Amino acid sequence: MKIDWKKKLTSRKFWAAVVGFATSVMTAVGCADNTVVMATSVIMAGAVLIAYIVGEGLVDAAAVGSKESDGNGKEE
Numbered sequence: 001m002k003i004d005w006k007k008k009l010t011s012r013k014f015w016a017a018v019v020g021f022a023t024s025v026m027t028a029v030g031c032a033d034n035t036v037v038m039a040t041s042v043i044m045a046g047a048v049l050i051a052y053i054v055g056e057g058l059v060d061a062a063a064v065g066s067k068e069s070d071g072n073g074k075e076e
Contacts, residue, residue: 019040022040026039
């Protein structure tokens with residue numbers, strides 16, 4: 001089974017699972033609360049950035065793919 005990474009990286013559920021896992025592991029190994037909060041913030045900030053970049057790329061690709069040209073650079 002092939003993983004659709006574009007869909008996965010834009011999924012809020014995926015990033016919530018990543019944060020939940022990281023928070024649990026950091027708490028289990030005895031990290032300070034402040035460290036856990038900072039790590040969670042960094043993960044979520046990265047998730048927002050990745051989701052935006054992938055999402056905009058998909059929108060741009062769809063816009064380019066939907067335009068048809070008559071060969072003279074003009075849309076039909």
